[in-house]
Amino acid sequence: MSATAEGGGAAHHGPVDPLFNVAIPGTDFHLPIYNFVITSWVIMFILVFTAWLATKNMHRMPKGIQNVWEYAVDGLFSFFGGIMGEERARKYGPFLGTCFLYILLSNYSGVIPGAAMIKGFVPPTNNVSITAGLAVLVFLSVFYFGIQAKGIGFFKHFFQPMAFLFILNVIEELVRPISLSLRLYGNVYGEETIIAQLGEMVPFLVPLPMMVLGLLTGAIQALVFTLLASTYIAGATEEHH
């Protein structure tokens, strides 16, 4: 229903032909545009467009799309507030919340009928390059926010609680983006593959329980990713008194 074995497999595994190439002016280089990039653009457009719609004419008593967005933003900010405190949640919440909504929509896009069968429609988080990109973004933002908050003192945490733990701290720091990206990719890919295989065997009704489970795991994985990102950022920007 959501992905055939061929469609799903070819769309995100092994050598895939790009949908089209964009020539970079002044160079010989052609930027390949893949299926999942198109879906990613659509998701970005949906997020930006609905956010614009919700905020262009705001009312004191929210209704319609403004209500939906206020509910989402309020819920996310209170969640991040529980991890890093109200003040820092306001500061870093927009970045973390955007990650959450993007991953959530990406995961859910795989449950829409036609995903991986229509050209240019593959859940982006089903591809390790997208999840790796997100993880690298979190990795860099931890350094950026950390240095912004504490200056050069940020690097002190590599020698804490004891100096000889430096090498462990470095390994820990490097493992973070890899585990973040593999966790998200593995879960989404695994779930999509099971649905595809079940759909191959019995196309009707049987994959349905798996798809319902997919809705749950999609939300949980988006939550886990942003939760970890927020604990990393909280750790990097923590003020010691």
Add this chain to the structure above:
Amino acid sequence: MKEDEKNQSYKAVGLIMSAGMTMAVSVTIGYFAGSWLDKYFGTKPWLTLIMFILGTAAGLKSLYDLAFPKKGRD
């Protein structure tokens, strides 16, 4: 208050679900980094062994850091 409790349980679920992958990746990265270094320096099997142990230790440390964030320790 109720909202707070709900958020805390989401947080607990997320942390528990992330623990397995963190540990697995740490050990694997340690092992592969060690075997690459061994090939590079020709010191087989010592660096593999050392990096494997360091990877495992780093995995345990990151689990500890996840379970007891700095805020709680100060």
